[in-house]
Amino acid sequence: MxxxxxxxxxxxxxxxxxxxxxxxxxxxPASPTINPKEVGNLEEPIDSFSATTTSRKNTMDNNQEVSDKYYFISPTEKHQESIKEENSKAIMSESLLSLLSTTPKDQWEEKTVRLIVVYDKKVSPTLRFSSNSMYGVKMLKSLPIVYIKATLNEAQRLMTLRGIKGVYLDRYIQxxxxxxxxxxxxxxxxxxxxxxxxxxxxxxxxxxxxxxxxxxxxxxxxxxxxxxxxxxxxxxxxxxxxxxxxxxxxxxxxxxxxxxxxxxxxxxxxxxxxxxxxxxxxxxxxxxxxxxxxxxxxxxxxxxxxxxxxxxxxxxxxxxxxxxxxxxxxxxxxxxxxxxxxxxxxxxxxxxxxxxxxxxxxxxxxxxxxxxxxxxxxxxxxxxxxxxxxxxxxxxxxxxxxxxxxxxxxxxxxxxxxxxxxxxxxx
The missing domain is CATH 3.40.50.200 (Peptidase S8/S53 domain)
Incomplete structure (x- = not known):
């Protein structure tokens, strides 16, 4: 006030x-055209007004190592049905869905991506995040948002966890x-x-x-x-x-x-x-x-x-x-x-x-x-x-x-x- x-x-x-x-x-930038490989292991940089989410090409760096400094706790069998109901409205971004659909499943455990995870602050999520940045997790103070580096397999599993409202591919945009x-x-x-x-x-x-x-x-x-x-x-x-x-x-x-x-x-x-x-x-x-x-x-x-x-x-x-x-x-x-x-x-x-x-x-x-x-x-x-x-x-x-x-x-x-x-x- x-x-x-x-x-x-x-x-x-x-x-x-x-x-x-x-x-x-x-x-x-005033610099010449940027090689996407110079900016990390995510998608090809995209012009923000020239393409829709579904048509953007996603590329990954196959050599990116997977961090082992964060962890997930899978939901117990007791809560499977309630979690399924809670997460029925959870969102996976179109860009992440596109990346999953175009990447062979045998590569899902090798490819890492930057994710923005939105959780329900009224429900204690089954996903346990470390507050220490050394564990590969960034948490906001005032918004129910977490940034995390994860494999595509882990990105898929996030949608099954209690309290998760959305999983989005963090975009690097021009x-x-x-x-x-x-x-x-x-x-x-x-x-x-x-x-x-x-x-x-x-x-x-x-x-x-x-x-x-x-x-x-x-x-x-x-x-x-x-x-x-x-x-x-x-x-x-x-x-x-x-x-x-x-x-x-x-x-x-x-x-x-x-x-x-x-x-x-x-x-x-x-x-x-x-x-x-x-x-x-x-x-x-x-x-x-x-x-x-x-x-x-x-x-x-x-x-x-x-x-x-x-x-x-x-x-x-x-x-x-x-x-x-x-x-x-x-x-x-x-x-x-x-x-x-x-x-x-x-x-x-x-x-x-x-x-x-x-x-x-x-x-x-x-x-x-x-x-x-x-x-x-x-x-x-x-x-x-x-x-x-x-x-x-x-x-x-x-x-x-x-x-x-x-x-x-x-x-x-x-x-x-x-x-x-x-x-x-x-x-």
Whole structure:
């Protein structure tokens, strides 16, 4: 309730105008075509808007060793019938079903996959997970979700265990190509706060002071002079980024990528739009930032990385979550919608972009389709919807986007003390 009251006090500027300016656009790495074998033992990386779940080709690394550091407890004979009834509505993702159907059964014990397992928090599942990450299991604090590495045989057996609601193949998905203008000058570009008249509110003292904004993206360059502190005074010790965590390579082998810096530039750009306080002023220069790096250096992410980042942001007191992500709807992508709605229910505003797949209708991406997320499309200098901004309604028949915000040639911060103009619904 305290967070809800806070949003009311922050006024129209923070509840709407501030929130408009830092959702998403999806992002493709500047590097050339990626060899799927370089990114792990799962499916071939897929373009999020170019294929359906059932048509995507699944490939596996036959040389992947099976971890023996987790275990399953099979249901007792006494509970077989009740488990069968309970699990009659359990879901196995289409992508996992496809992988099982296309892989010879004699290879099921050799192939390992990353799984997202959803369990009924009201029923103690027969599956016993270790809370120690060394045992190949990751558990979320606030959602009944577990990440696990398992063989295909074990994936199949999961569906027979008490309390299991769904088993999904963790997807490694490519983001949408951004549009950017290679310029370091504000000429013919537009800082977002000037675009919407936020300077006038800032002069009245409405500048986002005390608000915590979690940027779930490619990371933030915390050394940028416009993002390194609260008062733009290098002699003071008042960092703007008050929490940071990398979820990239958040896996099971103890080699997690702990680098939370921005290797792409998009996260730093979004952070500057939201809260820069230096040469460039963001919409809310008085706000704090939380850096949740969930995209790797190629601009790709596993679904589990993003869901984990949402959970982390909520548990660490974020008032607002800004996510520069968007994928075509599918069974596992729906977990992003669920995580976003859960964050809202716990008092955190979730802001995501509509996507850059316009002008066709029904092109809203997920988690922009989440019923309780604030979904933002892009407008141009004439206050008209840009041609490329995604349109609704969502495939779940919800009217989206909720609002439009400036998204064309928006000037903001990039790594190495630089500035550039980007266009996209994240701007």
């Amino acid at each position: 305290q967070k809800i009251k806070m949003f009311v006090k922050v006024s129209y500027f923070l509840a709407v105008i501030l929130l408009l300016c830092f959702p998403m656009f999806s992002l493709v 983001f949408i190509d951004p549009s950017w203008k290679n310029t370091e000058s504000m000429t013919e570009t537009y800082p977002s706060e000037a675009y919407i008249g936020a300077r006038y509110l800032q002069k009245l003292g409405i500048n986002g002071s005390g608000i915590k904004i979690a940027i779930i993206d490619t990371g933030i360059d915390k050394t940028h002079p416009d993002l390194d502190d609260m008062d733009n005074d290098p002699s003071t010790n008042d960092p703007k980024i008050i929490a940071e965590q990398s979820f990239v390579d958040f896996d099971f082998d103890g080699t997690n990528d702990t680098d939370d810096s921005d290797q792409v530039g998009h996260g730093t750009h979004c952070a500057g739009i939201a809260a820069a306080n230096g040469l460039l002023k963001g919409v809310a220069p008085g706000a704090y930032l939380m850096n949740a790096r969930a995209l790797d250096a190629r601009g790709w992410a596993y679904v589990s990385w993003v869901v984990n980042a949402i959970d982390w942001a909520v548990n660490n007191g974020a008032d607002i979550i800004s996510m520069s992500i968007g994928w075509a709807p599918s069974d596992v992508i729906a977990l992003l919608n669920e995580a976003s709605n859960n964050a809202w229910e716990r008092g955190t505003m979730v802001v995501v972009a509509a996507g850059n797949s316009g002008p066709s209708l029904t092109t809203i991406s997920s988690p922009g389709m989440a019923s309780r997320a604030l979904t933002v499309g892009a407008s141009n200098i004439l206050n008209l919807t840009t041609n490329w901004s995604s349109r609704g309604p969502s495939t779940n028949n919800v009217i989206d986007p909720d609002v439009l915000a400036p998204g064309e040639d928006i000037f903001s911060t990039v790594p190495q003390n630089g500035y550039k103009a980007y266009s996209g619904t994240s701007m």
